[in-house]
Amino acid sequence: MAQTEKKRGLPPKIAAMKARKRQKLDNPTATMASLAPKPGKRSRIVRPDDLQWKEVAMPDRLDDFEGFFGLEEIDDVEVIRDTKTGNVSFAPVDKSMKSTSDAVGEVKAKTGEDKIKTGEKKVKSGKPKVKAGKAEGGDGNNVDHDGNDSEEWLGLSDGEGIAEQVPVEFPSKNQQKSAKRKDMEPRPAKPPSAPQRNAFESLQDENLDDSSDDKDVTAWSSLNLSRETLASLSRMKFSQPTPIQYSAIPEILAGHDVIGKASTGSGKTLAFGIPIFEHYLASPRRVAGTSKDAAQQKPPLALILSPTRELAHQITTHLNSLCVGMDLEGPSIVTLTGGLSLQKQQRLLSSADIVIGTPGRLWEVISSGHGLVNLFKQIQFLVVDEADRLLSEGHFKEVEEILNVLEREDDEGGSEVQPISDNKQRQTLIFSATFQKSLQQKLAGKGKKGGDIMDQQESMEYLLKKLNFREEKPKFIDVNPISQMTSGLQEGMIECGSTEKDLYLYALILYHPKNRTLIFTNSISAVRRLTPFLQNLGLPALGLHSQMAQKARLRSIERFTAQPGSILVATDVAARGLDIPGVQLILHYHLPRAADTYVHRSGRTARGDASGSSILICAPEEVAGVRRLVAKVHARSNSDASKNKSTYFMRSLDIDRRLVARLKRRAVLAKTLADITIAKEKHNTEDDWLRNAAEELGVDYDSEEFEANAKGRGGRGSGRKKKEREARAMSKGEIHSLKAELKGLLSQRVNVGVSEKYLTSGGVDVDALLKGEAKGDFLGRVEGLGFEPNNPV
Numbered sequence: 001m002a003q004t005e006k007k008r009g010l011p012p013k014i015a016a017m018k019a020r021k022r023q024k025l026d027n028p029t030a031t032m033a034s035l036a037p038k039p040g041k042r043s044r045i046v047r048p049d050d051l052q053w054k055e056v057a058m059p060d061r062l063d064d065f066e067g068f069f070g071l072e073e074i075d076d077v078e079v080i081r082d083t084k085t086g087n088v089s090f091a092p093v094d095k096s097m098k099s100t101s102d103a104v105g106e107v108k109a110k111t112g113e114d115k116i117k118t119g120e121k122k123v124k125s126g127k128p129k130v131k132a133g134k135a136e137g138g139d140g141n142n143v144d145h146d147g148n149d150s151e152e153w154l155g156l157s158d159g160e161g162i163a164e165q166v167p168v169e170f171p172s173k174n175q176q177k178s179a180k181r182k183d184m185e186p187r188p189a190k191p192p193s194a195p196q197r198n199a200f201e202s203l204q205d206e207n208l209d210d211s212s213d214d215k216d217v218t219a220w221s222s223l224n225l226s227r228e229t230l231a232s233l234s235r236m237k238f239s240q241p242t243p244i245q246y247s248a249i250p251e252i253l254a255g256h257d258v259i260g261k262a263s264t265g266s267g268k269t270l271a272f273g274i275p276i277f278e279h280y281l282a283s284p285r286r287v288a289g290t291s292k293d294a295a296q297q298k299p300p301l302a303l304i305l306s307p308t309r310e311l312a313h314q315i316t317t318h319l320n321s322l323c324v325g326m327d328l329e330g331p332s333i334v335t336l337t338g339g340l341s342l343q344k345q346q347r348l349l350s351s352a353d354i355v356i357g358t359p360g361r362l363w364e365v366i367s368s369g370h371g372l373v374n375l376f377k378q379i380q381f382l383v384v385d386e387a388d389r390l391l392s393e394g395h396f397k398e399v400e401e402i403l404n405v406l407e408r409e410d411d412e413g414g415s416e417v418q419p420i421s422d423n424k425q426r427q428t429l430i431f432s433a434t435f436q437k438s439l440q441q442k443l444a445g446k447g448k449k450g451g452d453i454m455d456q457q458e459s460m461e462y463l464l465k466k467l468n469f470r471e472e473k474p475k476f477i478d479v480n481p482i483s484q485m486t487s488g489l490q491e492g493m494i495e496c497g498s499t500e501k502d503l504y505l506y507a508l509i510l511y512h513p514k515n516r517t518l519i520f521t522n523s524i525s526a527v528r529r530l531t532p533f534l535q536n537l538g539l540p541a542l543g544l545h546s547q548m549a550q551k552a553r554l555r556s557i558e559r560f561t562a563q564p565g566s567i568l569v570a571t572d573v574a575a576r577g578l579d580i581p582g583v584q585l586i587l588h589y590h591l592p593r594a595a596d597t598y599v600h601r602s603g604r605t606a607r608g609d610a611s612g613s614s615i616l617i618c619a620p621e622e623v624a625g626v627r628r629l630v631a632k633v634h635a636r637s638n639s640d641a642s643k644n645k646s647t648y649f650m651r652s653l654d655i656d657r658r659l660v661a662r663l664k665r666r667a668v669l670a671k672t673l674a675d676i677t678i679a680k681e682k683h684n685t686e687d688d689w690l691r692n693a694a695e696e697l698g699v700d701y702d703s704e705e706f707e708a709n710a711k712g713r714g715g716r717g718s719g720r721k722k723k724e725r726e727a728r729a730m731s732k733g734e735i736h737s738l739k740a741e742l743k744g745l746l747s748q749r750v751n752v753g754v755s756e757k758y759l760t761s762g763g764v765d766v767d768a769l770l771k772g773e774a775k776g777d778f779l780g781r782v783e784g785l786g787f788e789p790n791n792p793v
């Protein structure tokens with residue numbers, strides 16, 4: 001479409017701006033895409049004035065409006081941009097030459113029907129194009145992830161009567177080889193399916209400045225998203241959907257229940273978030289007012305369950321980021337997690353479009369009355385993120401309560417508990433990177449520890465039983481059926497004595513100076529101990545566990561995210577879902593208790609197309625178990641996994657043990673000082689508690705007398721108690737001298753002597769190491785993890 005101006009003489013700047021805008025309107029995509037002309041298809045290039053412009057009838061009120069004279073439009077013109085000069089030229093398209101295989105990136109001026117649309121939403125129906133090598137417009141060379149030239153069908157066959165599978169289109173062999181990350185690599189160009197929306201419509205928006213560095217979002221075009229969503233994706237610089245987004249979004253938009261499995265960091269949040277966002281944009285609720293009266297409250301559109309508070313807040317931020325910079329009012333997203341004011345959260349619910357919560361708090365809120373059960377029954381999307389964890393671990397009871405309540409026909413009274421048999425309204429979306437075996441066992445009340453990765457059939461059967469899917473066969477989308485681990489990840493283990501883990505932890509951190517590092521432990525007490533231990537060694541360590549106050553938890557995450565090179569010591573509360581950019585190193589101080597935990601912990605690094613390392617610190621007696629566990633994760637198929645047939649063998653990393661030995665005194669001092677602090681804090685707390693109890697009983701309390709009586713009783717924990725007593729008994733002077741000694745050591749280079757293998761220039765400047773300034777080849781050799789002598793990371 002083009003506009004002509006009266007020749008009244010506009011100021012040159014305005015004329016130039018208008019000309020630019022005109023060009024943008026003429027060809028919305030030209031400013032975004034690098035448009036390589038397609039050989040053999042283009043007609044001759046003509047001057048814009050020589051094109052067959054058609055006049056457009058204008059509404060009366062636009063007549064003579066600020067020099068605006070009229071509008072003309074043009075159909076069937078190919079706009080070609082010279083990628084070198086940026087110049088744009090035009091060629092009328094000969095319709096008889098039009099091919100169905102127009103690749104994304106080639107642009108035609110839109111026809112009259114495709115003029116800018118406002119807020120209209122189209123739900124794409126039908127299956128995505130799935131046949132490898134047969135997709136229109138594809139490169140004809142699509143293969144599965146395993147490199148076989150075949151069509152890949154994931155999930156169960158229809159014949160098994162569990163789920164309808166969604167075959168996933170995989171990149172070509174060449175793409176596979178060249179792309180670093182399978183899960184983030186570009187999808188083959190998809191053919192436009194009629195009727196097709198122009199992906200660039202969002203970018204026609206006059207409010208978007210030409211000069212902004214928004215991303216070309218052509219690759220999203222086949223998903224038929226609204227202009228608002230495309231504009232948001234462009235602003236977020238997400239130029240293409242990840243495989244799980246590419247496969248799941250159309251299915252969800254078409255109204256299907258979806259079970260999505262994709263590796264950690266592969267964009268699952270937006271895979272369910274975008275369709276909900278689209279639904280919100282298209283629904284009248286957006287303009288409806290809100291009411292504080294529960295009876296008139298609008299039900300939330302979506303309920304998203306998250307296993308941890310941090311993840312719930314992160315999902316909130318992630319979905320909110322879709323709305324940043326949007327002209328329209330975005331959905332009201334309310335987070336319901338423990339540790340924050342219940343009343344405030346209840347109040348916010350009155351206007352919520354999307355509710356994201358942890359099961360405990362959610363259940364507390366829903367079951368508190370106020371007509372909320374009825375409201376939540378009307379939600380249109382139920383999302384269970386990290387589904388295997390939510391349905392198997394601690395939360396299961398509450399999740400079950402919530403699921404039961406959503407199915408009831410009755411109101412809050414709860415006397416009638418008839419399940420709604422024909423629930424056609426709600427879509428159920430289940431996402432995770434793993435589905436584990438123990439899930440089923442726990443449901444059956446066996447409570448067995450475990451966490452073997454569940455095969456598809458087992459997980460499907462279980463989920464189908466528990467969740468009231470709207471359709472008989474939800475779509476099962478598995479975009480990484482072969483490998484559980486992300487491809488940018490390097491894995492290894494370090495063997496050391498069981499009492500030397502602190503020392504090796506310290507050494508590994510020194511080997512990775514300035515790396516943002518996440519250390520996992522299996523206990524809160526280990527977090528409490530290791531955090532001051534590392535701090536005493538001059539390292540920027542923070543703690544995270546579930547007994548911390550919620551504000552302190554969020555603060556730890558914030559600091560860890562903000563400060564490059566910081567270290568977070570955490571329990572598995574941080575294992576799932578947390579998307580902290582730039583985590584380079586995962587250290588498993590305690591071994592993960594189950595295979596799925598290993599996958600999720602390690603998945604905090606190497607997210608998206610980034611790379612990272614995951615290192616297990618193992619005592620000799622743990623090595624065999626670890627190898628088995630990791631082999632299970634790497635089993636190339638589910639049948640192999642169940643038979644333990646994986647051939648994956650985890651490497652033991654070599655480390656210069658002489659260097660480690662020379663760090664020992666520092667580690668001992670740092671540990672002793674940490675133990676003293678903890679023992680004193682603990683004693684004060686215990687003392688307070690006993691004093692209060694004694695006061696209540698009306699007896700005198702003398703802590704020394706109490707301890708003297710307790711002495712010699714032996715039994716479990718008596719050794720630890722003895723150590724605590726000793727630590728507490730340290731005088732200020734003794735503590736001071738320990739601190740002084742440690743300070744002295746930290747300020748010195750570590751003398752590693754002469755190595756026949758790795759000659760050094762006389763010592764290691766650990767201080768420089770910590771500052772990331774160390775040079776030289778003194779670090780020993782840990783192949784494949786960036787530890788090579790000439791590459792001290």
Ligand SMILES: Nc1ncnc2c1ncn2[C@@H]1O[C@H](COP(=O)(O)OP(=O)(O)OP(=O)(O)O)[C@@H](O)[C@H]1O
Nearest residue numbers: 238240241242264265266267268269270433577579
């Ligand atoms: N299409 C995209 N292009 C580029 N980056 C994306 C895209 N979609 C999402 N991301 C980014 O990828 C990162 C990981 O996304 P997300 O947290 O949703 O992963 P996940 O699959 O849920 O991981 P996990 O299994 O660990 O929970 C986020 O930082 C997100 O902003």
